[in-house]
Amino acid sequence: MLLRLCLALFLLIPTPVFANEVPGEVTVNEGFEDSTYETGLTVSTGSIYCDEQDRYGTTGCSLGIGSSTLFEFSEDVYEVGFIVGAVNNSYDVKYYYSDGTDETIQKSGQDNSEGPPWANMVDSFYKSFTDYNNDEANTDKFITKFEVNVSDPTVFDTLYWQYIDESTITTTTTTTTIPPAVPDNATSVSVNYNGEGIDFSWEYTNGNVNAHSFHINYSYDNSTWTRVIIDDTSARTFHLKSGYVQTGTFYWSFSVCGDLDNGESCTDSDSNNFETTQYVAPTTTVYVAPPPPPPPPPPTPQEIIVDVVVEGVDKTYTQADVNDGTIERDQERIDNESEFGCFMTNAQIERGDCFIIIEEVEVFEDDIIEEEIIITEKEVIVEEIKENVDVIILEDDVDVLDPPKEEVFEDAVVEFEELPIEFEIIEFDLEDIAPEIVVEIPIQDEIEEEIIDEEIEVEVQEVLDEPIQEVVSEDTPGTTLPRVEDKEPIELTEEEVAVEVAEIDEVIVIELEIASEEEIEEFTEEELVEYEEAKEEAIQEYVQDLTNEEASEVLEEVNDIGVQNLDQATEEIQEVVQAVVEEAIADVAELTEEQVEVVAEVLQVEAEDVAIIAESVKDDEVIAEAVEEYVERAVENTDVENYTLADVVTEISYESFIDNPIETFVDFNNLGDITVANIGDDMTQDQKEKAQEVVVPVILTRIASMAAFMFRRS
Amino acid sequence: MIKKIGSWIVTAIKETLNLSWTLVGLVIATLTLTGTAQQVTGLATVTTLAIWLLTISFRKD
Numbered sequence: 001m002l003l004r005l006c007l008a009l010f011l012l013i014p015t016p017v018f019a020n021e022v023p024g025e026v027t028v029n030e031g032f033e034d035s036t037y038e039t040g041l042t043v044s045t046g047s048i049y050c051d052e053q054d055r056y057g058t059t060g061c062s063l064g065i066g067s068s069t070l071f072e073f074s075e076d077v078y079e080v081g082f083i084v085g086a087v088n089n090s091y092d093v094k095y096y097y098s099d100g101t102d103e104t105i106q107k108s109g110q111d112n113s114e115g116p117p118w119a120n121m122v123d124s125f126y127k128s129f130t131d132y133n134n135d136e137a138n139t140d141k142f143i144t145k146f147e148v149n150v151s152d153p154t155v156f157d158t159l160y161w162q163y164i165d166e167s168t169i170t171t172t173t174t175t176t177t178i179p180p181a182v183p184d185n186a187t188s189v190s191v192n193y194n195g196e197g198i199d200f201s202w203e204y205t206n207g208n209v210n211a212h213s214f215h216i217n218y219s220y221d222n223s224t225w226t227r228v229i230i231d232d233t234s235a236r237t238f239h240l241k242s243g244y245v246q247t248g249t250f251y252w253s254f255s256v257c258g259d260l261d262n263g264e265s266c267t268d269s270d271s272n273n274f275e276t277t278q279y280v281a282p283t284t285t286v287y288v289a290p291p292p293p294p295p296p297p298p299p300t301p302q303e304i305i306v307d308v309v310v311e312g313v314d315k316t317y318t319q320a321d322v323n324d325g326t327i328e329r330d331q332e333r334i335d336n337e338s339e340f341g342c343f344m345t346n347a348q349i350e351r352g353d354c355f356i357i358i359e360e361v362e363v364f365e366d367d368i369i370e371e372e373i374i375i376t377e378k379e380v381i382v383e384e385i386k387e388n389v390d391v392i393i394l395e396d397d398v399d400v401l402d403p404p405k406e407e408v409f410e411d412a413v414v415e416f417e418e419l420p421i422e423f424e425i426i427e428f429d430l431e432d433i434a435p436e437i438v439v440e441i442p443i444q445d446e447i448e449e450e451i452i453d454e455e456i457e458v459e460v461q462e463v464l465d466e467p468i469q470e471v472v473s474e475d476t477p478g479t480t481l482p483r484v485e486d487k488e489p490i491e492l493t494e495e496e497v498a499v500e501v502a503e504i505d506e507v508i509v510i511e512l513e514i515a516s517e518e519e520i521e522e523f524t525e526e527e528l529v530e531y532e533e534a535k536e537e538a539i540q541e542y543v544q545d546l547t548n549e550e551a552s553e554v555l556e557e558v559n560d561i562g563v564q565n566l567d568q569a570t571e572e573i574q575e576v577v578q579a580v581v582e583e584a585i586a587d588v589a590e591l592t593e594e595q596v597e598v599v600a601e602v603l604q605v606e607a608e609d610v611a612i613i614a615e616s617v618k619d620d621e622v623i624a625e626a627v628e629e630y631v632e633r634a635v636e637n638t639d640v641e642n643y644t645l646a647d648v649v650t651e652i653s654y655e656s657f658i659d660n661p662i663e664t665f666v667d668f669n670n671l672g673d674i675t676v677a678n679i680g681d682d683m684t685q686d687q688k689e690k691a692q693e694v695v696v697p698v699i700l701t702r703i704a705s706m707a708a709f710m711f712r713r714s
Numbered sequence: 715m716i717k718k719i720g721s722w723i724v725t726a727i728k729e730t731l732n733l734s735w736t737l738v739g740l741v742i743a744t745l746t747l748t749g750t751a752q753q754v755t756g757l758a759t760v761t762t763l764a765i766w767l768l769t770i771s772f773r774k775d
Contacts, residue, residue, distance in 0.1 A: 030766075616748065616749060623748060649748055650745060650746050653752075654744070664745070665744065665759065665760050666756075668753050668757065680747075681750070683749055683751055687746075687747070690746055694746045698736075701735070702735065702736050702739060703734070
């Protein structure tokens with residue numbers, strides 16, 4: 001009875017039919033609330049109609065149409081639904097399908113007798129032609145478009161359509177894992193225990209997968225296993241020695257294994273256990289490897305020969321240092337630092353790299369005899385200097401006021417020769433060397449005590465504070481005193497010159513096609529001109545591409561050797577240096593102060609004169625030519641001492657005078673701009689002094705001769 | 715007139731020769747100088763020489 005009641009209830013209660021969920025299904029609703037339609041829908045006519053909202057079965061606004069209207073979809077729509085209301089006359093709806101067929105549904109005019117809001121004056125349409133909604137009648141057709149043919153004002157609303165978005169469908173890939181290949185099982189596996197060892201035997205024939213090894217696993221507790229791997233696949237027996245057999249339950253298994261390295265696996269051919277009745281203690285032979293031979297002794301270093309404390313720093317010298325003279329040079333540096341305050345070798349000191357302080361200078365001797373005749377003021381100045389000056393600092397090893405240079409220098413040499421320190425030479429056998437053995441020879445303090453006279457330093461400092469050089473240069477114009485900045489010519493040995501030239505070669509990296517002398521001799525005049533022009537052009541390009549820093553580096557290398565020593569360099573190097581000098585003068589405004597000083601040193605002028613030269617080059621042909629030919633002429637005058645740009649200017653002036661004497665004296669430019677105050681301002685200091693050296697003696701000679709003549713007549 | 719001019723030329727040459735060493739010095743000075751100093755020295759040399767030669771008779775009187 002109860003069963004019948006349950007059955008009746010089951011039949012009475014309607015059970016909803018749930019459609020299967022369609023993967024990737026997209027439902028688009030178009031309510032025609034505004035003139036922008038949903039993506040994928042194209043409507044041929046009609047407009048949004050909001051005057052009769054929620055009437056004729058619509059929701060909100062609707063699409064007002066009055067004639068045939070086509071609704072077209074861009075997707076493969078399989079289901080569509082909509083309502084058509086307020087149709088007084090008969091009409092039809094025509095569906096178009098993807099297979100080229102169509103279907104028309106005829107409708108009669110709707111009843112408008114019910115009055116507002118005419119909720120029933122509406123027809124609902126629904127069409128589905130796919131399997132997705134589980135409708136058995138559905139086919140795999142798609143609705144491409146439909147057409148509503150009306151002849152009176154009609155509202156169209158509540159449109160929806162469905163299609164499949166393939167891109168949202170998740171593809172499920174089923175991966176079937178192929179089990180690893182396994183060789184066939186061994187057969188007739190037998191294990192025999194005879195109270196000592198255990199004998200295994202088996203039979204095996206290769207099948208689809210070849211055996212690569214046989215595995216025998218055994219255990220006495222069924223948890224900790226020992227594996228015997230038999231790589232010889234032709235073996236069919238194995239004897240487990242009695243030494244590995246213990247008393248207890250012996251668990252074993254036999255496996256045939258394929259190529260394990262390539263993913264193949266093993267079979268479990270057979271397994272079992274039995275009791276062993278006798279325990280034979282395994283004889284364990286522990287292999288004790290002999291101790292490794294001691295590592296070969298490291299190559300015997302040629303140290304430690306000398307360990308010296310230099311300026312508080314422990315410095316170790318090797319035999320190589322002794323051989324190449326490093327120790328001697330370091331000793332010279334130590335001595336010279338104590339003597340002159342310069343950590344330099346004797347060679348560097350002699351070359352003039354150090355500012356040397358020399359005590360006592362005699363002032364004004366033979367050089368100013370002529371001036372004493374006519375300028376008595378100088379004597380006063382000289383006396384003032386004598387009174388005030390005890391020590392004069394010489395820059396770059398140059399004498400001021402004609403000092404007794406040689407004597408002073410000889411004293412210095414004597415100091416060098418008397419090495420205050422004797423190095424203790426300690427030689428070690430390798431085995432006896434102990435790292436902690438260090439012989440410290442305190443040097444610095446002793447040297448300072450022996451050499452440096454602190455009182456002299458104080459006096460020097462006091463003199464330094466006085467503007468001595470200003471007095472010499474400003475208060476005694478016209479004197480023939482040598483300049484403080486005058487430098488001794490760089491005296492280098494041939495080897496040193498070669499080294500310096502090589503350094504210049506390294507700095508100047510330029511690719512030039514250099515013709516041999518023979519080739520040049522065979523050149524015609526035109527070819528020679530072309531060759532020279534090509535070379536010059538290449539040099540100019542190279543120099544143009546140089547940065548200021550690179551150009552300065554080139555000039556620094558030139559300064560190391562001295563321009564006049566460039567005769568040891570190739571002609572091309574000389575030309576490059578010349579071009580770099582010209583470029584530096586042309587771009588002097590872009591140079592840093594240090595770079596200007598480098599250029600000044602090349603030209604043998606003062607730093608402030610570089611700007612004057614750069615300005616003069618613009619409107620003075622003689623100076624421009626002098627700059628262009630400076631390096632060439634300096635090289636030609638290697639033997640001339642203190643050959644500077646002023647000498648080149650004078651040479652070119654003379655050549656110009658010889659060529660055209662009148663023009664030299666009548667070539668007046670901007671004569672109106674010349675005032676008494678600025679006469680000579682456009683001359684370099686070097687040029688002024690060269691002129692003084694010439695003009696003053698000439699005038700004095702003339703005056704003296706006139707005086708003598710007058711004296712004789714009287 | 716021509717005789718006077720010829721006489722003056724001879725005298726001027728003599729005076730110039732007398733100034734040879736001075737002129738050499740001034741020429742050297744001019745060639746050693748550069749720029750405005752050279753121009754001023756050259757102009758002064760030429761001008762002074764011209765005045766010197768033009769005033770021979772005046773100075774002898």
